[in-house]
Structure formats: structure tokens, C-alpha cells
Amino acid sequence: MLKKEYALDGFKRVPFIDPVRAVHGVLIDAAAPAVPACDQRTVPGVMSQRACAYYGARWFLAPLKQAIHLVHGPVSCAYYGETVRKKKYTVFSTDLSEKEVIFGGEAKLLQNLLEIGERFPDTKAILIYVTCAPGFTGDNVERACRNAEQATGIRCVPVNCPGFLGYHQATGHEIGAQVLLDHFIGRDDKAEAGSYDINILGEYDVMGDYKVIKALLGRMGINVVSALTADATVDNLARAHRVRLNVIHCRRTGGPMAEKMRQKYGIPHVKVSFFGVAQTSTALRQIGARLNLQEAAERVIAEEEAMVAADLERYRWELSGKRVGLFFGGSRIGSMQNCYRELGIEVLAAGSQFGGKDDYRDAWSTMKPGAALVDDTNEEEVLRFIRQYRPDVIAGGMREKWIAHKFGIPFTVFPQESGPYAGYFGFRNLARDILVALKAPVWQIVRGESETDAGSTS
Amino acid sequence: MSSNCQPIPIEGIAYNQLKIEKKPIVPEYVPRDPVLVPKANRTVVVNPSRTCMPFGAMFAGLGMHRGLPFVQGAQGCTTYVRYTFCRIFQEPASIANASFHEDAAVFGGRKNFIEGMRNLIVRYHPDVVTVVTTCSSEIIGDDMVSFIKAARKRLIKELGEEEGNRPKLVLVNTPSFAGSHIVGYDRASRAFLETLAQDHSKPNNRINILPGMVMPGDLRELKHMLREMGVDAYILFDISDVFDTPLMPPQTLPYYPEGGTRVAEVEDMGNSIATFALCQNEGGLGARYLEQKFEIPAFIGPMPMGVKNTDLFLKRVSEVTGREIPKSLKDERGRLLDFMADTLHHTMMKRVAIFGDPDIATGITRFACELGMEPVAVMSGTKTKTFTADIEGIVGEFGFKPLILNGSDLFELEESLKTMPVDVIIGNSKGADIAKELQVPLVRAGLFVYDRVGYHKRPVIGYRGGERLLADLVNAIMDFSYPEERTQQL
Incomplete structure (x- = not known):
């Protein structure tokens, strides 16, 4: 019964994709342009890598300065939201307890906003992230914000991003962008645009x-x-x-x-x-x-290309012909593939958690026939990809890194940990990081051991 | 020429004397109104030092052999926690999720749960699934008991009687607004024993240990001590070979680490002769449950850190099992004492701030006092009933009067430390900014150490853990106090 479910019935299906999610993956075929089904609900229980709307909103809004970020919800959302892209930010939390969940948290939110106004009078705005709990109980956040604004004179802006909204974190990005458009961009009418x-x-x-x-x-x-x-x-x-x-x-x-x-x-x-x-x-x-x-x-x-040309030639020499699987968050899947191709690395498969149709079209146009393009790759699919394709290196998020290592596959992490990847200078970093991951002697040792280990088969 | 001569600097002044006053890095820092800072005077939490109940339950669920947590909530509830585990342990953490979207929010999570549970079990064949609820599912009122029955029915229908009944489903109710990760772990320990440990007929002459949320290195140290004593023990939520696993490809699919407590072990825990909960607040509930149900004596806390607490733990184990404390452990104790004596001039009278989860903060406070350090502030992120009394009891023995913050946040700790200078801070990585701001060293210990590597591999409990923590402490103080002298002679 299980075996039947995993059997591949047509070569068009991505070989490592979960059978219930077959529509979310396509094999590149130059004759038939197709993109995987995207922006759809997640299949529960398959260890999806997706996150929630609050995660997306934090991802987008966390670096906003001169503002205080108040997370309206249980304290844990604030605790996790403190670290975004491996950087730590100060967060405030309303720390909803059982009492407020039952009787409503609006009064506590107002109290919190007034306290912030009293303690941090220099701040220019307060962003109030509405998480699942107040989203369910239906706190009137707008009213609390209005009242607090009148009392403190600080702009209070609700960010309505309960975790169950949408199918993935991109919903949160959109909410965050809308908040900036509605409440922050274009408040200064006197500003003049310079020509550049x-x-x-x-x-x-x-x-x-x-x-x-x-x-x-x-x-x-x-x-x-x-x-x-x-x-x-x-x-x-x-x-x-x-x-x-x-x-x-x-x-x-x-x-x-x-x-x-x-x-x-x-x-x-x-x-x-x-x-x-x-x-x-x-x-x-x-x-x-x-x-x-x-x-x-x-x-x-001209100046920059001349500076990096020699280095890149060397990296290309070392990396050319290697095979990679890319599992990114969203819109990098297209643009990043060009980087890898520029280094002569073959892209075997590309997956994203929340890419849109445009992103997949981008990616499709850059990929070779036979490569796989998958929406919302989950942990098991990444592992089966490793088993079936034996890539030289994988690039992806933090969570897949450690499990790929357990299977003896080198990994490069995005968002990166070692330095900028953007621009000419950053591209050198990227190439170096791939080389570093590939050439580490530990993989040689691991492979040598597994070959002599006659008893085990994968 | 002699008249222009500069005065010759006097050599041999300790750096401590040269440090006149610690100033905050930011020059425009204005001390805040002391009335506004304490947590007692405000409701808003700034930089919390505790996280949510599901975290504790997921930690527990991953500590089972072939065990997977299943989170009945939105996707972020899982993603953030996996991310946190990955950062602390640099190991994969597989946690499944019911993927709540708007439809689940409106119609309830029944469909998601049954479908998700089926997908998970068909794909991963786990031995035990920890069903973890969240604030979402608790607020919308998902009836998890009936959902579990329905999911079981579906599994039996699809996989047959034997295979469908094989995976154990353990429900842990963890509404995140009702407590912190400590409470979540506590509840999970009780839920597992309640669901699985039913048998009390065949005495097995073993002891149960509920270690709490300690690191793999701590569990290894614990096992080492028990092995030296010749005591057989069940460790409930043994994460030592889950969050610290060897790199040995090729691996099989689905991937499971080799370690973890086996279901059969938990089922046999009702037959043991005693239960030791190392942490009062993490696992104490489970120990008390076994005491009430099967009259298995429970020894709850304190965490065996430092000399006296480890002595107490070993003494109790020795009394319960009738085994002598062997010479090897006495030697370890002696080595720790020797180390403490050799480094006392670095630790004596140093002012220290301690923060973290309540049990580890209590343990560190005791050890710091034993080292002759003066606790200036002790903070627990989670508010517990006994924390203040525990700390007062410990510092009372040594005659100190620290500021005790029970269930406060890092903002209050930071602002308090600005008014009372300290020499060193002991706590988790959340204190890195505070340490930087105050220009004092931070010695990392506890659960959330994610900005340095290898801390989960090294113990803090037992005599050898004490040696490790002491070494870290002294090295941090030395690095900080004599930064220019490359070759410090002891």
C-alpha cells in the first residue's frame, strides 16, 4: 500500500516529490513551459518549511528604526521574533495571559502603549503586531491605538498578522508592506526629489x-x-x-x-x-x-569586473561541473540560479517555500531540461532528493543544513553567515563559501569511512 | 632633562584598581527613572527571557526514540521552534505541523489534524507522536481527545489493526498564554507517564530520572555518574543522542537519530523504586504523578550543580539503591575541590549576576556562592512559586542579599545592573547585549546558548560539570581583567 503510493507512474513527475503534492513540482521541459502549483494551502503533517504571517511581518518590518515593535500576544511570539535573519532586535510584548485571553486584551494593550509612551518618549512610532491569540479573541486593536495616540502623541500602527492568515510567510510580507505604505511612506510633503x-x-x-x-x-x-x-x-x-x-x-x-x-x-x-x-x-x-x-x-x-575577473576564473575552474540543489525562501530561486550557472555549477533542482508564479517563471527560464522545480519543498523531499540525485552541494535555509550534513552533503546557508553575497565583491564571497563547503577535508574523511563500512547501505 | 622627566608608572597595580567606574557605552545614556523600570510597576515586557509552553513539549517529544512532535497550530509555531533547536544544537529537529490557515481558524482544526496525523505516520513511521496544542487550537476549542480517536480510527482503516495501533499518541495540552516552556516540559513529563506508564506489577529495581531541559553533555555526565555507581536508570526525555549525534552516512530514510527514550522504557517506569526529578519545575509534575499513583518515592530538585547539590543527589541515589558512592566519584569531587581552592583568588568576592531558567539559576547561584562569589542579581525568566524562597535560602547561608527577580525580563536586569556594577554575568545568549553594554564578561550556561558552539556538548551538572563551569568562569574573568598580559601566571 505504501509502496504503491511512492511508485513513480510517469517520468514527468519530479522523482523526489511527495505523491500527494505531485502538482507542486514540474520537470523542466523546453517544449512545455509550466510552473508548479504555488500559493496554495500546505499539506498538513509533511514537515513543510513554511512559516506564518507573523514570521513574514517580522521578517519585513524588524529592521525599521526609530520605532518600537510591540508584539500583542503570548510572550513567546516576541521571544522568537527577537532574532530576525540572525540579528537581534529589541522587542516588546504584551505577554497575554489566560485572563486576557478570556476577558479580552484591549485594556492591557492600551496600558502597555501608555507605559511605552511614558518610558520611551523619544520613539516616533509603535508597531503593534497582532498574533494568533488576539486574532481569535478579536481585540479591538485599532481603538486601543487611537486612544494611545491621543494620550501619548506617538503614532501607533497596528500590523494585523495573526499566524493563521494566508498559506505562508509572504502574506506577512504583504501586510508589512501595506503598513509602510499606509502609515509611513509619504508623510513628509515638503521633501524634494533629487535627480538621482x-x-x-x-x-x-x-x-x-x-x-x-x-x-x-x-x-x-x-x-x-x-x-x-x-x-x-x-x-x-x-x-x-x-x-x-x-x-x-x-x-x-x-x-x-x-x-x-x-x-x-x-x-x-x-x-x-x-x-x-x-x-x-x-x-x-x-x-x-x-x-x-x-x-x-x-x-x-568596467572597474569592478576587472577587479574580480581573475578570482572568478579560479573559482570557476574549481567549481565547474559540480551539481547543486537550491532550496530557498522565495524569489531568489531565479536570480541565484544565474549565479550558480555563472560558476559553471549545474542546478539539479530548485525549490522555494513561498515563491510566486513570476518567481517560478524566472527560474524556469534559467533551468536546464530535466531539472526539477518544486514549490514548498519539505524535509523528506530534500532527503529523497539527496538520495536520488547525490548532489555535490545544497544551498538552502538553516533548517535543512544539519540534516543534509547527516547525509554527508555539504551545505551553504542562506541568509548567509560569512559576509555579503551581493555585488561583485559579494559574488566572490559566495563562490568562496561554496568552495569552502565542498573542499572541507571532513567530507573526504566521512566518505572514506562510509566506503570501508561494508555493512550499511542507504 | 631631568626636570622634564615623566613620573615613572608604578608597576604591579591590579587592573581592578585601575577601573574607576563602569560607564555605559552610549554617552548620551540617561539613567531611567527607577520607579519605571521594575517589572512589578509595568505590564509591558521588554526582551522576554522565557518562551512558550509548546517549546517545552516539543523538546520533550523529540527526546523519545523515533518520536515526533505534531503541533496543532499555525506554521510559525513549528518553524520558530525548529529554528531555535537548530541554532542551539546544530542538529536537525523534525517537527510536524497541522498548518492552520483561515479555514482551520473558522471551522476548527479537526480536518487538519486527522489528515496531518495520517500523512505524518504514513511517511515517517514514528513510535510515538507528541500532540502539542498551541494558543490557536486552545482558543478555538479543538477537542483533541476526540480528534485523536478519529485519527486512530483513520489509521487503523488505512494501515490495518496492528500498524495503525502501533504509534502511541500522547496529548500534551500547552496553551502558550498559560505558562512558559518550563511548564510545557513539566506537563509533557506528566502526560507521557500518565499515558504510557500503566504497569506497577513487576518491580525492576531501577530508578527513574526526569532530567529537565538540560543539554546532551549534562545527560552524558549524569549517565557517567550512574554508571560509576552501578545504578540502572530510566531517563525520561533522553535527548543526549538526539541533539548530539554522530555524522555517519549513509543514513536511512526516514531519518531518525539513534537516541531517545524508548516507549517500552516509559511503560516500565511505573515499576521503578524511586523517581528523581533533577529540576523542580521541569519534570517535578511527572515525579509527583508517579508518587501519587504508584507510591514511588519522588526526589524533586535541586539540580546537581556544584559540590553540595551533587553530594545530595549522589547520597540520595545511594540511599535508595543501596549502592556505595565509588572512589572514582569521590575522586572527581576531590578534583573539583582542588580546582576551587587553586582558583579561589579569581573567584572570591567577585560580584556576579545570574539569570536563566529557574532551576539552573538556582543551581548556579548555589555554586557561585560555594566559589565565594557574591550574587548581586538573580533572575528567573519564568515566575515560579518557590524561586524567591529558594534563592533566599541559598544566599542566606552565605550572608548575601542579592536583588531577586522572579519572572522578570532582560530590560529590568539590564537597567538594574547599570546601577549596581558586577564583575561577571552568568546566563544564556540573550545576555550577550547586556554584557556588551556593561562591558563585563558573559559566561554562557543554560538552555538558550546559540551564539557560541559546543556548549551543549559540555556538562554543567555533576562534579565534572562544575569543573567546566569554573574553568569557563575563571578564564572569562582572566581574559577580561588582564587583557594585555598574554602569558598570565597563575
Whole structure:
């Protein structure tokens, strides 16, 4: 009975995908463009890697400065939300207890907001994350916010992101983006747009990614007003509607926001990727073309490419022909694949937790025939992928890393731990990290042992 | 020339004397109004030091052999916890989830539970599934007992009588608003014994140990002590070979670590001669349950950290089992005492702040007092009934009067420490920022150590754990007090 369920009935199905989720995976076939079914409800009980709307909202809004982040719910949501992308932020919690769950937490929330106003009068805004518990009990958060605003004079903004909303964390990203649009962007009417002012949407400064991008753009003479939300502050968001161009880096989080800003303020937007040499050059050219800075762009590109060329040649020599499986959160699946292909690494399979149709189309167009594209890959599928394809290295989130190691497969983690991956300089880091993971002598030792270990078979 | 001569600096001044006053890093720091800081005067929690009940229940569920927790809640409830386990232990943590979406929020989680349980068991063949509820499922009022019956029926229908009945389903009710991870673990220990330990007919001359949320290294140390004494013991939620496993591919699918408490072991726990709960608040409930149900004597706390507490633990084990404490353990004790004597000039009269979960904070406070350190502030993230009295009892013996924060947050700890300087902080990784801000060393111990590696492999309990903690403590103090002198002579 079980065996039948796992039997593969047609070669078109992704070989490692769970049978109940067959529609969520496609094998690339140049003749028949197809994307996996995405943005659908998660199959319960299969160890999905997805997270909740609150997770997404925290992911998006955590770096917002000059604001206090108050999590309205049991204390644990705040405890976990303290660490986002391996960075620690200060969080406040209303610490709902049994009493408030039964009789309503609005009074406690108001009390909390007043206490924050008293203790931290310098803050410019308070974000109130509404989690599952108050989402169920139906606390009137808006009213509490209004009352607190009148009493303290600090802007109180509810972020309505109970965990059960939507199917994955991208719902939270959208909610977070909407909050910024409604309550933060464009509050400063006096701001004037400089000729080379831009925003970067969907950039989160993982290990200094944003610093690299900002430096590159700075050399072209471009001024970044606000990077959402790498360096977003309440002040610079107020001016963020007076720019010439919105640059979208992560499509899933930045895309809808850019579209709304285009409708509301008439700001054009362009989707780029700063990962990989070719893509970074394309990105700089595209941005340069929009701002009439073609010459500056070409100058920067020429200088930077010359600097990294020798290094990359070496890395390409070492990495060419290796095979990789990529399991990312969302919109990186397309752009990151170009990076790997640039290094001569073959992508066997790509999966994402919450990618949209556009992301999968992107990925589809860059993948070789026969490779697999899977939505919401779960732990078991990753393991079966390892068994069936024997990749040289896997790239993905923190949670798959340790289990891949147990199977003797090297792993590179995203969001990365070692340094920026963006831009020319960052691409070198990426290549080095892949090489580091592959060449570690520990894998040689492990493999040597398992070959001599005659008794065990996988 | 001689008139312009600079005064010759006097050598031999200790660095401690040179440090005049500890100032906060930020120059514009204005001390807060002392009335506004204490947790007692406010309802808002800033930088909490405790997490939710499901965390404890999942920790327990992973401590079973071929055991998987199943979380009846939204996806984040699992993802965040898996992420936390991964960061602490650098090991995979497989936790299944019912994936609540809006439909489950409106219509209840019955469909998700039955479907999810079926998917999980068909794919992973676990021996035991810990059903963990969350705030969502508790608020919408999911009737988990009936859900479990329905899921069982579905499994039997699909997999046959034998295979469908094989996986044990243990329900742990953990509404996260009602307590912290400590309570969750406590409840899980009781739920497992209630569900599985029914037999009290065949005495097995073993003891039960409920270790609480300790690290794999602690459990190894515990097993070492018991082995030296020749005592057979069941350890309930033995995570030592779950969260610290060897890298030995090829592995089989589905992946399970080799360790964990077996279901048969838990079933036999009703026949044991005594139960030791090392932590009062983590596992005490289970020990008390066995005492009430089968009249198995329960020895609850204190955590065997430092000299006196370990002595007490070994003495009790020796009394219960009739085994002598062997010379090897007495030697270990002697080595710890020797170490304490050799390093006393580094530890004596040092002012220390301690925070963490209540039991480990109590244990560390006792050990710090034994080392001659003066506890200035002791904080427990979880409020318990006995914490204040326990700490007062310990420091009373040594004549100290620390600030005791029972169930407070890191904001209060930080602000309190700014007004009363300390030499060293002992606690988990959440204190890294405080230590940086106050410019004092942080010695990491406890459950949530995720910004340094290897801490889960090394014990803090027992005599050897004491040696390790003491070494860490002295090294941190030395690194900090004499940063420029590369070759410190002891």
C-alpha cells in the first residue's frame, strides 16, 4: 500500500516529490513551459518549511528604526521574533495571559502603549503586531491605538498578522508592506526629489549586502533615500515617495509595494538582481539607463569586473561541473540560479517555500531540461532528493543544513553567515563559501569511512 | 632633562584598581527613572527571557526514540521552534505541523489534524507522536481527545489493526498564554507517564530520572555518574543522542537519530523504586504523578550543580539503591575541590549576576556562592512559586542579599545592573547585549546558548560539570581583567 503510493507512474513527475503534492513540482521541459502549483494551502503533517504571517511581518518590518515593535500576544511570539535573519532586535510584548485571553486584551494593550509612551518618549512610532491569540479573541486593536495616540502623541500602527492568515510567510510580507505604505511612506510633503534619488525595495542587509549595493550605486552618483527595510527609519520613509526610481531587489516582498507606489506617486520601478557578476552589471546598466547615468554605470562596471575577473576564473575552474540543489525562501530561486550557472555549477533542482508564479517563471527560464522545480519543498523531499540525485552541494535555509550534513552533503546557508553575497565583491564571497563547503577535508574523511563500512547501505 | 622627566608608572597595580567606574557605552545614556523600570510597576515586557509552553513539549517529544512532535497550530509555531533547536544544537529537529490557515481558524482544526496525523505516520513511521496544542487550537476549542480517536480510527482503516495501533499518541495540552516552556516540559513529563506508564506489577529495581531541559553533555555526565555507581536508570526525555549525534552516512530514510527514550522504557517506569526529578519545575509534575499513583518515592530538585547539590543527589541515589558512592566519584569531587581552592583568588568576592531558567539559576547561584562569589542579581525568566524562597535560602547561608527577580525580563536586569556594577554575568545568549553594554564578561550556561558552539556538548551538572563551569568562569574573568598580559601566571 505504501509502496504503491511512492511508485513513480510517469517520468514527468519530479522523482523526489511527495505523491500527494505531485502538482507542486514540474520537470523542466523546453517544449512545455509550466510552473508548479504555488500559493496554495500546505499539506498538513509533511514537515513543510513554511512559516506564518507573523514570521513574514517580522521578517519585513524588524529592521525599521526609530520605532518600537510591540508584539500583542503570548510572550513567546516576541521571544522568537527577537532574532530576525540572525540579528537581534529589541522587542516588546504584551505577554497575554489566560485572563486576557478570556476577558479580552484591549485594556492591557492600551496600558502597555501608555507605559511605552511614558518610558520611551523619544520613539516616533509603535508597531503593534497582532498574533494568533488576539486574532481569535478579536481585540479591538485599532481603538486601543487611537486612544494611545491621543494620550501619548506617538503614532501607533497596528500590523494585523495573526499566524493563521494566508498559506505562508509572504502574506506577512504583504501586510508589512501595506503598513509602510499606509502609515509611513509619504508623510513628509515638503521633501524634494533629487535627480538621482532612488529607493531599493526588498533589500534587508544580510551580513552587509546593502552596504555593498549602496557603495556601488554611490560610485555612480546615485543616492539611496531608503532601502526597505535594510536601513528604513521613520524619517527616511516619510521622504521615500520623492524619488525618481524604485529598484526592486526581492520581488516577493518588494514587487507589490513598487506597483502600489507607482499607482499612488507615479514612481517607475525596475526589477534587478545584485547577485552574480553578470546580473549586477545588468542591474547597474538598467538603473543607469533609467537615471541617465549610462557612462557612470559603464565606468563602475568596467572597474569592478576587472577587479574580480581573475578570482572568478579560479573559482570557476574549481567549481565547474559540480551539481547543486537550491532550496530557498522565495524569489531568489531565479536570480541565484544565474549565479550558480555563472560558476559553471549545474542546478539539479530548485525549490522555494513561498515563491510566486513570476518567481517560478524566472527560474524556469534559467533551468536546464530535466531539472526539477518544486514549490514548498519539505524535509523528506530534500532527503529523497539527496538520495536520488547525490548532489555535490545544497544551498538552502538553516533548517535543512544539519540534516543534509547527516547525509554527508555539504551545505551553504542562506541568509548567509560569512559576509555579503551581493555585488561583485559579494559574488566572490559566495563562490568562496561554496568552495569552502565542498573542499572541507571532513567530507573526504566521512566518505572514506562510509566506503570501508561494508555493512550499511542507504 | 631631568626636570622634564615623566613620573615613572608604578608597576604591579591590579587592573581592578585601575577601573574607576563602569560607564555605559552610549554617552548620551540617561539613567531611567527607577520607579519605571521594575517589572512589578509595568505590564509591558521588554526582551522576554522565557518562551512558550509548546517549546517545552516539543523538546520533550523529540527526546523519545523515533518520536515526533505534531503541533496543532499555525506554521510559525513549528518553524520558530525548529529554528531555535537548530541554532542551539546544530542538529536537525523534525517537527510536524497541522498548518492552520483561515479555514482551520473558522471551522476548527479537526480536518487538519486527522489528515496531518495520517500523512505524518504514513511517511515517517514514528513510535510515538507528541500532540502539542498551541494558543490557536486552545482558543478555538479543538477537542483533541476526540480528534485523536478519529485519527486512530483513520489509521487503523488505512494501515490495518496492528500498524495503525502501533504509534502511541500522547496529548500534551500547552496553551502558550498559560505558562512558559518550563511548564510545557513539566506537563509533557506528566502526560507521557500518565499515558504510557500503566504497569506497577513487576518491580525492576531501577530508578527513574526526569532530567529537565538540560543539554546532551549534562545527560552524558549524569549517565557517567550512574554508571560509576552501578545504578540502572530510566531517563525520561533522553535527548543526549538526539541533539548530539554522530555524522555517519549513509543514513536511512526516514531519518531518525539513534537516541531517545524508548516507549517500552516509559511503560516500565511505573515499576521503578524511586523517581528523581533533577529540576523542580521541569519534570517535578511527572515525579509527583508517579508518587501519587504508584507510591514511588519522588526526589524533586535541586539540580546537581556544584559540590553540595551533587553530594545530595549522589547520597540520595545511594540511599535508595543501596549502592556505595565509588572512589572514582569521590575522586572527581576531590578534583573539583582542588580546582576551587587553586582558583579561589579569581573567584572570591567577585560580584556576579545570574539569570536563566529557574532551576539552573538556582543551581548556579548555589555554586557561585560555594566559589565565594557574591550574587548581586538573580533572575528567573519564568515566575515560579518557590524561586524567591529558594534563592533566599541559598544566599542566606552565605550572608548575601542579592536583588531577586522572579519572572522578570532582560530590560529590568539590564537597567538594574547599570546601577549596581558586577564583575561577571552568568546566563544564556540573550545576555550577550547586556554584557556588551556593561562591558563585563558573559559566561554562557543554560538552555538558550546559540551564539557560541559546543556548549551543549559540555556538562554543567555533576562534579565534572562544575569543573567546566569554573574553568569557563575563571578564564572569562582572566581574559577580561588582564587583557594585555598574554602569558598570565597563575
